[in-house]
Amino acid sequence: MLEVRNLTVHFGGVKALDGAMLTAPRGSVSALIGPNGAGKTTFFNCVTGLYRTGAGSVAWEGKDLTGLQPHHVAAEGLSRTFQNLALFTSLTVRQNVLAGTHRLGKAGFPRGVLRLPSTRREEKELGHIADAAIDEVGLSAFRDEPVGGLPYGTLKRVELARALASDPVLLLLDEPAGGLSHSEVDELRELILAIRERRELTVLLVEHHMGFVMSMCDHITVMNFGRTIAEGSPAAVQSDPAVVEAYLGAPA
Numbered sequence: 001m002l003e004v005r006n007l008t009v010h011f012g013g014v015k016a017l018d019g020a021m022l023t024a025p026r027g028s029v030s031a032l033i034g035p036n037g038a039g040k041t042t043f044f045n046c047v048t049g050l051y052r053t054g055a056g057s058v059a060w061e062g063k064d065l066t067g068l069q070p071h072h073v074a075a076e077g078l079s080r081t082f083q084n085l086a087l088f089t090s091l092t093v094r095q096n097v098l099a100g101t102h103r104l105g106k107a108g109f110p111r112g113v114l115r116l117p118s119t120r121r122e123e124k125e126l127g128h129i130a131d132a133a134i135d136e137v138g139l140s141a142f143r144d145e146p147v148g149g150l151p152y153g154t155l156k157r158v159e160l161a162r163a164l165a166s167d168p169v170l171l172l173l174d175e176p177a178g179g180l181s182h183s184e185v186d187e188l189r190e191l192i193l194a195i196r197e198r199r200e201l202t203v204l205l206v207e208h209h210m211g212f213v214m215s216m217c218d219h220i221t222v223m224n225f226g227r228t229i230a231e232g233s234p235a236a237v238q239s240d241p242a243v244v245e246a247y248l249g250a251p252a
């Protein structure tokens, strides 16, 4: 499982995380929720090594990942998508997804320049992996399209395919349903559940869409002002008075 304890992050005078705790059981679809500014994206950035934590620890399957650089975290099988999409707009869908296979390649720069047969073989294998991820998210028809002109819902799937192309064991999705239409949200739910099943993944998502979260997650952590205020099943957190207060405010 993913076990995060006591994460603390300051931005100047702002305490973005203040002892945040989270567990995501192996094989679960877990969610991290909370009002705007609660610290959810900062939390993801700490887990994936983009931000340094002032204090606390991150462990996956008992292995300490605290303070590792992003590429070392990725090498442990943690892969993510970004809230504001991080795609190369002038490249095609396939080229973007291929970028996600990076951690699986062994060739490196010198062998790449020499174009050895083993390098060409590896490129072919990584191409197959990228194509399989594109097919898996239903984007076969867009494989060679430049990402630039594609609709938002399609771009979100490209991000998902890129994250899958690294063959992750833990998939972190930052607001996967954000900006999607009603029917796209429903399709995305089915897609994520099918991917989890097929790949035996653990999924942790940050999300504001409560219908989406409550209908698909096994385990939910609620954060407010950088602190974890509740954790448990969808039913348990929904009826937790601290959670109700965080979303609706204290009764007058």
Ligand SMILES: Nc1ncnc2c1ncn2[C@@H]1O[C@H](COP(=O)(O)OP(=O)(O)OP(=O)(O)O)[C@@H](O)[C@H]1O
Binding pocket: 011, 014, 015, 016, 034, 035, 036, 037, 038, 039, 040, 041, 042, 043
């Ligand atoms: N790079 C930064 N520099 C300064 N303050 C930041 C930075 N990133 C986040 N913050 C602040 O830290 C707090 C937590 O922000 P964060 O984006 O992690 O919240 P969030 O829960 O993801 O919000 P949202 O749901 O709106 O995306 C906020 O008060 C935010 O303004």
